[in-house]
Amino acid sequence: MRGLILLDLDETLVDREAVLRVWADEVATAAGEPSIAEWLIAHDRQDGKVRQRESFLSGVAGRLGWDTPVEDLLANWPNMFGSRYRLEPAVSEALTHARTLGFRLCVVSNGDAQRQRAKVEAMNLENLVHACVISGEIGVRKPSRRIFEIAAQRAGADLTGDVWVIGDDPVADIGGAAQIGAHGLWVNRNGRDWPSELPPPHATFSQPVAAMEHITAG
């Protein structure tokens, strides 16, 4: 075994913003109100974070005049949104390449079990990595050390060897890496500033493939 690579999902392996944009454009077109797409995208976030889905969908229903109960929209959200997730071919190739070289790979995602599972299935991720661990399924979230221990175990590895965490979240992913003594590789797709109050990542990349190459070429 060459080492263990722990990978975040949203905004790391997949550009969630791009998936959201496609969904918003479709909803706006169906509503006959193209200009509403920008509102939908803005409404996705609250105070810089992804808004609670119940609050998001209740706002969307109100704005679009949908009369479907929010709990039904919420139940259907994994199908409406997560099923659209696709891996870019270059990302699939990078994962396959690392696996061929003898790295163990595990996706570690914070989020609701059903929503994240829908994404994992849509991307066929379980055939590309050794395991996928979702916080909503195990009751522990990044940056807790415990979720990384479970991920390592499910991938047939442990945290004592060479470990890398690739992710976009400075606290959950890069802070989590620091907690387990791993190299935190920050994926910064949108050119954000690193929060100055936090210890810096081991390295920064604008795309996940570059982070994977950093590891596999090392």
Ligand SMILES: [Mg+2]
């Ligand atoms: Mg993320």
